[in-house]
Amino acid sequence: MPAPVNDGGVAALVESLAARLLARAWRVATAESCTGGMLAAACTDLAGSSRWFERGWVTYSNEAKHADLGVPEATLARHGAVSEPVVRAMADGARARSGAALAVSISGIAGPDGGTPGKPVGLVWFAVACEGRPTASFHRQLPGDRAAVRVASVRAALEALLAALPGGLPGEPGAAASAAP
Numbered sequence: 242m243p244a245p246v247n248d249g250g251v252a253a254l255v256e257s258l259a260a261r262l263l264a265r266a267w268r269v270a271t272a273e274s275c276t277g278g279m280l281a282a283a284c285t286d287l288a289g290s291s292r293w294f295e296r297g298w299v300t301y302s303n304e305a306k307h308a309d310l311g312v313p314e315a316t317l318a319r320h321g322a323v324s325e326p327v328v329r330a331m332a333d334g335a336r337a338r339s340g341a342a343l344a345v346s347i348s349g350i351a352g353p354d355g356g357t358p359g360k361p362v363g364l365v366w367f368a369v370a371c372e373g374r375p376t377a378s379f380h381r382q383l384p385g386d387r388a389a390v391r392v393a394s395v396r397a398a399l400e401a402l403l404a405a406l407p408g409g410l411p412g413e414p415g416a417a418a419s420a421a422p
Contacts, residue, residue, distance in 0.1 A: 251392070254399035261276065262293040262343070263407050267372070269402065270339035271297035272310055272331040272346040274322060275365065280395045290332050290380050295341040299329065310334030310346075321358050323348050325368075331375055334369035342372040343405065345398045349383075351390040365394045369405040377405060 262269060271281045281297030284290055287369070298309050303322055311334040312327055320326045320415040331346035349365030356362035368378040379401070383393045 251283050251396055252286070252400065254396065254403065255283055258267075258402055259290065259293050259318070260398060261403065265342070265406070267342035268293055268339075270295045270335045270341040270344040271398075272335040272344065273299050274301055274306070274331075274346075274348040275393050276347050276391050276398075278363055279303065279391055280345070280398050283395055283399070293352075295339045298335060306309040306331060310338065312421065321360065323350055323364060323366055325366055325380070328366040328368040329376050329378050332370040332378075336370040336372075343402060344370045345402050347392045347394050347398050349394060351387045351394075353387060358413065363390050365390065365397070367394075367398055367401055369401050371405045377401075 258269070270286070271284070273280055276295060278299045282295070284294045300309050300330045302304040303317045306317060306322065306327065307314050310331050311329040315324050316330055328348050329348045330349065332344050333384055335341070335346060336344035336393035346368045347365060350356050350360055350362050356364070361387070363383045364380060365383055366378065366380045368376055381393070383390045385393070
């Protein structure tokens, strides 16, 4: 059975994100692939999340990434779903379509199958689109089985959201992430 998503400090990260978003009167949107909605579930586990959580997309297929978030088909064909250009387009699409001030995207290979030498199991790409800032992206090579990779992805996405907020957290994932288009 998979580990509960709110193990390992995830609930505390959600509470911190909620407080910081509420202080700014901002909302967040999520665009998930390999996590299958776990990030949105972790956020909405917190009572009162309707005040700061706008919406989430689970775009597992390339068709969903294109249709729901506007990821160009050519980008998907050229780079594959687990890539920097795709997660950047996912985050930008989620922010644009939701009107939220902040959006995060996740796409990776949770395993146990699907890895290649260039994209091994455990590779996860993230992007954060924040109002007034360039979209930032980063990747992690996460250890463990499918459940561990997915939970660690949720945690990394929450840390990146916190780091992306104005006055972000130095040293947190996303604080020094690529902001190049």
